[in-house]
Amino acid sequence: MNGTRVVAPLQACEVERFDEVTDVLVIGYGCAGASAAFEAARSGADVLVVERASGAGGSSGLAGGELYLGGGTRVQRACGFDDSPEAMARFLQEALGPGADAEKITAYSEHSVEHFDWLVARGIGFKPSMWDEPAWVPPTDDGLMWMGENSWPYNELARPAPRGHRPAAAGFGGWLLMERLAGAADGRGVRTHYDTSATRLVVHSDRSVLGAVVRRYGSDYTVRARRGVVLTTGGFVDNDAMLALHAPHLLEHGKNSDGSDDGSGIRMAQAAGAAVKHMSAAQVGIALIPPMVARGVLVNGYGQRFINEDTYPGLIGHAALQRQHMNVWVIVDEDAYEAVPEEQRWGVRPYHVTDDLAELEEAISVPPGALRSTVEVYDEYAARGEDPYFHKAARWLRPLRAPYAAVEVRSGLRPPSASGGNAGRQARGTGASVFTTGGLHTSVDGHVLDIDGAAVPGLFAAGRASCGMHGSGYVSGTSLGDGTFFGRRAGRAAAAR
Ligand SMILES: Cc1cc2nc3c(=O)[nH]c(=O)nc-3n(C[C@H](O)[C@H](O)[C@H](O)COP(=O)(O)OP(=O)(O)OC[C@H]3O[C@@H](n4cnc5c(N)ncnc54)[C@H](O)[C@@H]3O)c2cc1C
Known part of the structure; x- marks a missing residue:
């Protein structure tokens, strides 16, 4: 994706006549856009959504749905x-x-x-x-x-x-969420232009945002938004230039997106005076099977545990990427591996199976004795239902028994519903797939803020185009959760203007 496209706003004085007029213009039709559009329409506004793809969905449509x-x-x-x-x-x-x-x-x-x-x-x-x-x-x-x-x-x-x-869908449920949210917006009379990209904002000399320039089938035209523009264009993980600028530690990893997270909305708003927040923050999906890891131990390149294996796997991913550079291995015994039914292993296979931990150490290149010492201490306490190092719950504690196996997270996973888009976890890679959680600095009602903390008049944002609730951490469900919640608020605030 090109991160250097010109996004400087068009000055309103250069627009002779807007080609189309609406009350609220929503740019991007994922979960945040659909929620914003619905609420703006419910508040009585005429709402137009422009979406670059040929239908609603975005990354939201590929999501697990949590x-x-x-x-x-x-x-x-x-x-x-x-x-x-x-x-x-x-x-x-x-x-x-x-x-x-x-x-x-x-x-x-x-x-x-x-x-x-x-x-x-x-x-x-x-x-x-x-x-x-x-x-x-x-x-x-x-x-x-x-x-x-x-x-x-x-x-x-x-x-x-x-x-x-999670919505009642077997497997990933993001499609169901998007089907219903877009259906609800449609039912409220929200108009949509698909195959239409917003390229620049239109601003007044007082810095307020009046609308946007959009491109459809190779032609540019202007849209006037009488009450406000809501940016719900997703994050920027697919834009390597932006990653290099803000989050270079994410560059080499798989991307957890539909392939359209190019940060265009963030850049357009920055060019119009918006501030950004936590741009290096990310969700880190790690290629491991949580119920298998909970029953085993997770070790770093020194053969040492570094987190409780029963915690939310996104937190494990964070720790593995930030502190261990993804050099991590899951050590399991036969019971831990077999406890997970094959269809829930998502293609994960043991890398090396042996009765001898010294052999396993050599196979995964950790220092001699390190893994033996880790497993010995783990087993000793596990036999008593204790984990004084990382406090894993007693439910998951059991001494490991030969034969042992190592599972390499770099081998990747094959989630059952991740066949479409750039879901990012299928292939061998670094073992991590990421999306960005930093973005435009917004108020609790979705107003985009400038560097002084003042609202940029007429400009709103939600979803991964904005920073949302996140600091440097992430928990699954907080992206669709805060995208829909703050999307609704942004839609209402725009309509109320
Ligand atoms: C495989 C997978 C599983 C996931 N599972 C979960 C989960 O279970 N729970 C969770 O909370 N999160 C999950 N996520 C993350 C979550 O899906 C996204 O972070 C979230 O959907 C972002 O929502 P959004 O509305 O901000 O952006 P999106 O849903 O990506 O929508 C943005 C839309 O804007 C459009 N767009 C972009 N730029 C422009 C432009 N210039 N003009 C016009 N249109 C534009 C895009 O085409 C896209 O349709 C998952 C992600 C993936 C890929």
């Missing part, structure tokens, strides 16, 4: 869990890493039950049943799962409750 929701949703209660907005906010503040946005997290947690109900009212159903093992996405249509809330250190910070909610 939405981070809590505070006492109907599904949580049906599964027997008490939750509170305070406990949810406490977990998010910690798990989303240093710099996580406290104001957004508070709003998101306080209104999470209402947001759950809003999704249900849009036809997105959640089965009131629980998948109770670590997973990327449950292999069933169960509606609820843990996202690390019950693992150390989070289980000591706030009362744990599972908050991963």
Whole structure:
């Protein structure tokens, strides 16, 4: 993707007459765009969505469909869990890493039950049943799962409750979410222009945003947005020039996107005076099978454990990329490997099987004795149901028994529903696939802010085009979750202008 395309805004005085007029212009039709468009239309605005692709979806349509929701949703209660907005906010503040946005997290947690109900009212159903093992996405249509809330250190910070909610679809459920959200926006009279890219914003001399220049079938035309422009164009993981500038540590890894995360919306807004935030932050999908890892040990290039293996796998990915440069191995015994049914192994195979840990050390190139010492200590405490190093829950602790095997995360995975787009985890690579979570600096209502913290008049953003709630950390479900939640707010704020 070209990161150097000219995005300097067009001055309104250069526009003789706008080619099209709407109240609210939404650019990009993923989960954030659909939510913004729906709410803006519901607030009485005439809404036009321009989308570069030939239909709604974006990365949202390829996603697992997990939405981070809590505070006492109907599904949580049906599964027997008490939750509170305070406990949810406490977990998010910690798990989303240093710099996580406290104001957004508070709003998101306080209104999470209402947001759950809003999704249900849009036809997105959640089965009131629980998948109770670590997973990327449950292999069933169960509606609820843990996202690390019950693992150390989070289980000591706030009362744990599972908050991963997934629409009732077997396998990945992002398509269902998008089908229903776009259908709801359509039902509200939202107009759409597909195969249409926004290329520049149109600004007034007072810096307010009046509309955008869009390109369709090779021709440019201008759209006037009387009330506001909402940027919901996704992140920038597919733009190597932007990665080189803001997040070079992500350059070599697989990309978790539909291939259209080129950061165009972020660049257009920057050129019109917008500030950006946490541009080096990312989600890190690591190519391992969570229920297998929970039953084994995860070691770095020195043969040492570095995290509790039962935590949310995205947190493992973060630690593996940031601290271990993806030089990590999963060590399992036969029971740990066989405990995961073949269809849930996503193509993962042991790299080296042996009765002798010294041989395994040599095969995976860790220093002599290091793996033996790790497994010996792990086994000694596991036999007592303890893990004094990383506090893995007793449920997963059991001494490992020969034969042992190593699984290399660099070998990659083949998720069952990741056949379309650039889902990024199929091939051998670094073992990580990433998407960016930093972006435009926005207020809790989706106003894009400038470098002084003042709103850029007429400009709004949500989803991965914005920074959202995230600091440097990530938990699954917080992208579709904050994209839809803050997308709704941005749509309402734009319509109200
Ligand atoms: C395989 C996979 C699994 C995932 N699983 C989960 C999950 O379970 N839970 C979760 O929370 N997150 C998940 N994610 C991440 C999540 O899908 C994305 O971060 C999220 O969908 C981003 O939503 P968005 O609305 O900001 O952007 P998108 O859904 O990407 O939508 C942006 C849209 O804008 C369009 N666009 C871009 N630039 C322009 C332009 N200049 N003009 C016009 N249109 C433009 C794009 O074509 C695209 O359709 C997953 C991602 C992948 C790839």
